[in-house]
Amino acid sequence: MKKLIFCFFVTGILSGCADEGLQDRAISFKKPHYFPSITFPEGNEPTRLRFELGKKLFYEKQLSKNEDVSCASCHRLPAAFTDGRTVSSFHENEFARNAPTLANLAWSPYFMSEGGVPTLELQALGPIHEKHELALSMEEVIARLKNKSNYSILSKSAYGRELNAFTITRALACFERALISGDSKFDRYYFLKSNDYSDVEQKGMELFFSERTQCSSCHALPFFTDYQFYSLGLEDADIGLERRTYSAADRGKFKTPTLRNIELTAPYMHNGSMSSLEEVVSFYNNGGGTRSTKDSRVKPMNLSKEEEAELVAFLKTLTDWNFVQHENFLSADED
């Protein structure tokens, strides 16, 4: 019934306003007070229709060559917009990587593991064109979607332009900026001073922010990332940041991932080589990998098994259950 009501709502809007366009209005994204303000790019401030167009595109399988996958295939809401697979490529690809979460992209200064994409709008072009992902040219995308009148109407109403690369990338970015996650048990305890942390979780938090582990020196508050590039010493064919800088000193360095919702985003590391949080914490505790570019802070921590378990318990308090069940982030089909 809920789905039916939603369909009537959308159909009513689209059919009722086909000639004159849809009424749009500015919206704001709800964020916790302990997150900084969001700077929106000029011309892509959030509106209701920009968000709706972006969400529709995000779940649109016609964006893929074989019409069988969408952005949401690798970025699923229940998995905090990851996909649970080791790497998310659909084909063999030497640079296939574990799908990153899309939480809190509004604050990311750049995108991709090497940081080679400066804006969220520009990032949207990548997966569409990438032959191992959606594998479609923009020309084909527009040819497919322009005959679906609701896309044209939404595009014109939201941006005053025909559906094109500009409006598609802006709308996708608008939707992705709305994916804000900051309502975890940790947030309520640390920022809102609730009292529901267990002793184990408290000890894990103290370890996390301690000089002994230095976890928080890279996984810094409030987003649990400093957006910088480091090597953990993992050895594989993926050279990471070196791909962009041509410097051997950057071999195997990747952008620090956020730890928010980390419980839901297994497997871990850029190559998805670790299946559990226990394995990850043990890896760090043993001093990381062997690659020569490994960051000096990654060294044996001499944590006991009990302390490893406390760290894991703490990491599980970073899950924002409201975020991963947020109805506004689901497509109409999944509502």
Next chain:
Amino acid sequence: MKMKIVNNYFFVVLLALFLGSCGEESPQTPETKVHLKFIPTYNGEPLSIDSVYTNSFGQQLRVENVQFYLSNIYAHNGSDSTLLKQAFLFTLLQPQTLSLNVSAQTFSSLSFGIGVPGNLNKNVDPSQYANSNPLSVQGSNGMFWYWNTGYIFVKVEGRYELTGTPNAPLMDSYSFHMGDDPLYRVLHFNTGNVSLTEGDARTFSIEVAVDSVFNRPADPIDLSIDNLTHTTSNFPLAERITNNFASAFHLQ
């Protein structure tokens, strides 16, 4: 009725004013034409994608694709420079003459960059351009990297075989994709004094000697070793191919 006639007159006057003002504000009709005709060659003969060529290592190769950006195309007269075209994308199997509308002027040299200059390359969103612009998402025709944003300046692709045996099938692929700011190259060509007056049209033929990619005497390419670079995967090779390609342009 009288009101309707008045209204009609009013409309005609408005229309006349509108058209008149449009005439004044629209760009002047270009007075001259400059055509830059690009002629891809191999060993001095027109390049054919069906031909098998031999490089200086005795390796056989076929050239199946050549694409490159030219940008900041200028005409120079002493210290004065006129921008003729911001960017142009050459694609081997498409029309290869760039026709430019140019105001009457005198110049003695032309210059252009191979690739896209830094201010138009990194941190630029191609979706801001109209589709007709060669720097746009659709106009760039596969010449943009999306994982590390920026334009691919030059692509040279084809097949090769190493033994030099006549009629041997060319089973292996080579692929050279060059981009990134350090690989931008600017070329200058003396044209002699060219004076263009209203109605003039002038064609400049520019040979693109693709054999230079493989056989530049100072740095020939051994395809048994160097057959793949997408710049980031092998920057030294990308730099070598870029320098070889920059030597391929000759004003005829």
